[in-house]
Amino acid sequence: MALSPDLAGVGALPGLAARKRPAWAGFLSFLRHKPLGSFGLLLVALLVFTAVFADLLANHDPETVAVRDRLLGPGPVYYLGTDHYGRDTWSRIVYGARTSLYVGIFAVVFGTVVGSLVGLVSGYFGRTFDAVAQRIMDMIQAFPLLILAMTIVAALGTSVQNVVIALGIVITPSTNRVVRGTVLSVKENQYVEAARAIGCRHARIILVHILPNVLAPIIILASITLGLAILTEASLSFLGLGPPPPTPTWGSMLSGEGRDYFERQPWLAVWPGVAISLAVLGFNFFGDALRDVLDPRLRGSR
Amino acid sequence: MQAYVARRLIQAIPALLGVTVIIFLLMRALPGDAAVAVLARRGEGGEGVTREAVAALREQMGLNRPLHEQYLDWLQRSVRLEFGESLYTRRPVLVDITQALPVTLELASLGFLLALAIALPIGILSAVRQDSWQDYAGRIFAVGGLSVPEFWTGTMFILLPLLWFGWIPPVRLVPITQDPWGNLQQFLLPALALGIHDASNIMRLLRSSFLEVLRQDYIRTAWAKGLRERTVLVRHALKNALIPVVTLIGVRIGRLLGGTVVLEQVFNLPGMGKLVIDGVLHRDYDVVQFVVLFFALAFVFVNLTVDLLYAWLDPRIRYA
Numbered sequence: 001m002a003l004s005p006d007l008a009g010v011g012a013l014p015g016l017a018a019r020k021r022p023a024w025a026g027f028l029s030f031l032r033h034k035p036l037g038s039f040g041l042l043l044v045a046l047l048v049f050t051a052v053f054a055d056l057l058a059n060h061d062p063e064t065v066a067v068r069d070r071l072l073g074p075g076p077v078y079y080l081g082t083d084h085y086g087r088d089t090w091s092r093i094v095y096g097a098r099t100s101l102y103v104g105i106f107a108v109v110f111g112t113v114v115g116s117l118v119g120l121v122s123g124y125f126g127r128t129f130d131a132v133a134q135r136i137m138d139m140i141q142a143f144p145l146l147i148l149a150m151t152i153v154a155a156l157g158t159s160v161q162n163v164v165i166a167l168g169i170v171i172t173p174s175t176n177r178v179v180r181g182t183v184l185s186v187k188e189n190q191y192v193e194a195a196r197a198i199g200c201r202h203a204r205i206i207l208v209h210i211l212p213n214v215l216a217p218i219i220i221l222a223s224i225t226l227g228l229a230i231l232t233e234a235s236l237s238f239l240g241l242g243p244p245p246p247t248p249t250w251g252s253m254l255s256g257e258g259r260d261y262f263e264r265q266p267w268l269a270v271w272p273g274v275a276i277s278l279a280v281l282g283f284n285f286f287g288d289a290l291r292d293v294l295d296p297r298l299r300g301s302r
Numbered sequence: 303m304q305a306y307v308a309r310r311l312i313q314a315i316p317a318l319l320g321v322t323v324i325i326f327l328l329m330r331a332l333p334g335d336a337a338v339a340v341l342a343r344r345g346e347g348g349e350g351v352t353r354e355a356v357a358a359l360r361e362q363m364g365l366n367r368p369l370h371e372q373y374l375d376w377l378q379r380s381v382r383l384e385f386g387e388s389l390y391t392r393r394p395v396l397v398d399i400t401q402a403l404p405v406t407l408e409l410a411s412l413g414f415l416l417a418l419a420i421a422l423p424i425g426i427l428s429a430v431r432q433d434s435w436q437d438y439a440g441r442i443f444a445v446g447g448l449s450v451p452e453f454w455t456g457t458m459f460i461l462l463p464l465l466w467f468g469w470i471p472p473v474r475l476v477p478i479t480q481d482p483w484g485n486l487q488q489f490l491l492p493a494l495a496l497g498i499h500d501a502s503n504i505m506r507l508l509r510s511s512f513l514e515v516l517r518q519d520y521i522r523t524a525w526a527k528g529l530r531e532r533t534v535l536v537r538h539a540l541k542n543a544l545i546p547v548v549t550l551i552g553v554r555i556g557r558l559l560g561g562t563v564v565l566e567q568v569f570n571l572p573g574m575g576k577l578v579i580d581g582v583l584h585r586d587y588d589v590v591q592f593v594v595l596f597f598a599l600a601f602v603f604v605n606l607t608v609d610l611l612y613a614w615l616d617p618r619i620r621y622a
Contacts, residue, residue, distance in 0.1 A: 036445075139320035146560030147578070147597050151590070154582040155328040231451055235564050238453045239579060254457055255567075262461050269461055273454035281449035288445075 030293060037289020043282025050097040060088035062095040063246045071265040080271050083253075084261045089268065092248040093275050099249045100279060103163055104229040110168030111229075112222045115175025120214070122176070123183030124206055134180075137173040145170045146235055153241045160243040163236060167229050174225070178217050186213045220291045227283030234276045250276045310606055321598045322380070326373050329587050376591070385592050390584040395592055398577055403596075405475065405573035409496065409562050412489055416497030417504060424501075425508030426535060429543075432513065440505065447502030452561045456495040456568035475572055492565040499561060500554055507550050512543040545615050552608030556601050 031038045050057060060078070066086035073081045080089040118137070122130040140148065152166035186192070187210060195205050236242040237251025245252065253272040262269040360366045364375065379386065385395035428440035463469040471491060476484040515521065516539060524534045563575030570576075574593050581589035 135316065135320070138317050139324060142317050142321050142598050142602055143324075143594070144556035144559040144597055144601055146557075146563060147594060150563070150578070150582065151325070151328050151594055154590075227449065231449075234451050235453060235560070238451075238564065239567060241582070251451075251453075254454060259457075262457070263464060266461060266465060269454075269457055273451070273457070276454065277446075277450045280451075281445065284445055284449055 030289070034289035034293065036285045037292075040282045040285025040287070040289065043278055044286055047097055047101060047279050047282060050094055051101040054094045054098045058088070058091035058094045060091045062087060062091040062248045064088075071261060071268075073265065073267055081265060081267045083258060083265075083268055089253075089271055092253060093250070093271055095248040096250040096253065096272065096275065097279070099160070099243055099247055100230050100233060100276075103160060103167065103233045103243070104226050106164045107167035107171060107229045107233070108222050108226050110164060111171025111225070112175050112218060114168065115172040116179045116214070116218055118172070119176040119179025120183055120206055120210065123180040124187060124202070124210065130180075133176075137176050140169065141173045143170075146232060149232060149236060150239065150241055153236060158241055158244045160247065163233060163242055166236075167232055170232075171225055171229065175218065175221055178221055179214055182214045182217055183210055186210050216294045220287065220294055223283060223290055224287035227280040227287065230283070231276065231280050307606075307610065310609065314602055314606065318599065318602060321602075322377060322595060323373070325591050325594050325598070326376060327369075329591050330369065330372075380592070380595065386588045388581075388586050388589050390581075390586045390589075395588050398589065399574070399592060399596070402572060402574045402577045402593075405571050406559075406562050406566070406575065408478065408489055409493055409565065409571065409573060410558055412493035413496030413500065413561070414558060416493055417500035420497060420501035421504035421508060425505040426512060426540070428505070428509045429512035429516065430535065440509070444502040444506045444509075447498050448506075450499070451564075452495050452499050453564045453568050455498060456492055456565050459491040459495055460569070471569065473570070488569075488571070492569040492571065495568075496558065496561045496565055500558060503554060503557075504547060504550065508543060508547050511546045512539060515539045515543045518542075541615060545612065548608055548611050548615060552605045555604045559597050559601065 064087065066082070068086065069078065069082050070084055070086040071082060072078055072086075075081070078088050078090065080093065082088055083092070118133050122133045143151075149166045149170050152169060153162055156162040156165065192205060192209050195209050200209075233242060234249070234251035237249040238255045240252070240255060242249050242251055250272040254269065258268065357366075364372060367375075383396065385399070387394045388398060391398070424440045424443065428437045431437055460471065472484055472488045476488050478485040521534060521539055524538045529538075562573060563578065565571070566573040566575035567579060574596065578590055578593040578597075580586070581593065
């Protein structure tokens with residue numbers, strides 16, 4: 001995707017360009033120059049809408065069992081059909097969106113806040129804290145992501161909160177690394193030296209002079225990581241280590257005893273997969289476009 | 303080179319020790335009591351779960367000793383490869399692992415090969431014919447592959463042949479030594495599901511690094527000399543374009559191992575992933591500890607290997 005000249009300018013000086021033009025102009029230019037990113041944004045908006053208005057969109061209770069209506073195909077009453085308990089698939093998908101987004105957002109916020117804090121302090125002060133903190137991050141990264149998340153959930157017990165904690169922990173090191181790296185280069189700037197010379201305290205230098213410069217990479221990384229978090233939550237749910245039943249989750253709709261009925265009612269296997277894929281696709285497209293616009297240096301990172 | 307390898311190995315030791323501490327603590331945090339779990343299981347044979355029996359078993363299993371003693375004891379046994387026996391199946395853990403390991407290795411390596419087989423041609427084509435329909439098709443495939451969960455691809459790979467042809471993959475494990483063809487039937491689909499996901503990642507990076515390399519002067523020189531397209535692309539461009547890709551592969555191995563866990567579950571393959579999931583469900587401390595330890599070790603060593611591969615790919619990188 002070739003960057004248009006004005007967008008390239010935005011990439012080089014995000015703060016300046018944003019101040020010259022009103023915010024909606026930047027948004028319109030994003031829509032015009034990044035069709036795939038806009039499509040991603042649309043999918044994300046759709047996901048958020050579904051999650052927020054799940055109560056209105058669902059026409060059945062996602063947990064109500066109706067044995068008489070089991071294993072139906074798509075139709076006017078049950079839009080997407082029913083599962084082997086007669087639960088409405090559409091309603092379960094809709095409420096599953098809420099679970100996915102809830103877990104995804106909180107996990108990413110948790111991982112991003114912790115990772116950024118460690119990265120900021122580590123990069124700014126260096127020395128012992130840096131050495132110790134980075135070794136701990138190395139240890140976390142020495143595990144394959146899903147396997148560590150799995151083990152943590154198993155250790156803490158399956159609940160929505162514990163899935164959030166587990167995903168947050170496995171997300172932390174990558175944010176930490178990006179933030180620390182950016183801080184290391186930002187802190188060499190003269191304005192940081194000047195701030196120190198006029199006697200600013202460390203907290204002020206970090207918050208006022210360094211943090212704003214690290215914000216763009218943090219936001220980009222968070223938007224891309226959200227897709228990964230949703231995907232990993234789905235995998236955990238599929239393995240039986242996600243939010244416990246009867247919470248509707250997309251991953252669990254594809255696992256367990258329900259699998260025995262896929263041959264009789266193949267639609268059951270289709271919808272949750274489509275939902276997961278579209279949600280993750282949305283964040284991937286959107287995050288990629290955001291990265292191209294805000295910070296071309298991060299291209300290829302993930 | 304040898305000195306570098308030695309130094310990297312020594313540097314890996316603290317991380318590995320940290321890994322063992324994390325695993326050990328996580329296992330001890332598992333809800334429920336292993337002793338109770340074991341007794342409840344044996345209770346099927348008539349023996350009840352009494353307070354005394356639990357205490358006795360905890361004593362026997364060493365669960366009542368201080369944590370650091372338990373840890374050191376466990377570490378000693380690990381180094382000596384004394385993995386003990388499963389609390390649940392009562393089989394030696396070492397036997398379980400030696401049976402499960404080949405399954406996971408076969409799945410992972412076949413998946414990885416398929417990923418390369420898909421990613422290399424598509425990535426190169428996408429870069430060489432930039433902004434053509436092939437490029438767009440390749441890029442859409444790549445982002446799609448990143449977004450679709452492996453366990454869904456796998457589920458579809460089982461479901462569709464079943465619905466269309468009534469074909470089911472072999473239910474029991476077919477060893478490659480006995481029936482190579484049956485074995486391939488069993489592993490091809492899960493490996494493909496694994497490979498597609500990884501291929502999209504590799505392809506994306508290969509495309510962008512290939513584009514970068516194609517703009518270099520020496521490539522223009524190669525064209526100017528009148529070399530064939532094949533020679534320019536494969537002999538001149540590919541090797542340099544592969545350097546960033548190799549880094550990525552090191553990182554991706556973690557995803558690949560995670561993917562094997564999921565796909566072993568989907569295709570009911572008795573590999574390490576199945577072992578670890580069953581272990582988690584049955585609070586089988588020793589099994590989970592060693593399998594997770596294995597995954598972490600494998601990950602660390604693959605990344606070391608990747609670093610060494612650079613030197614071969616790019617003689618400018620020298621390890622002193």
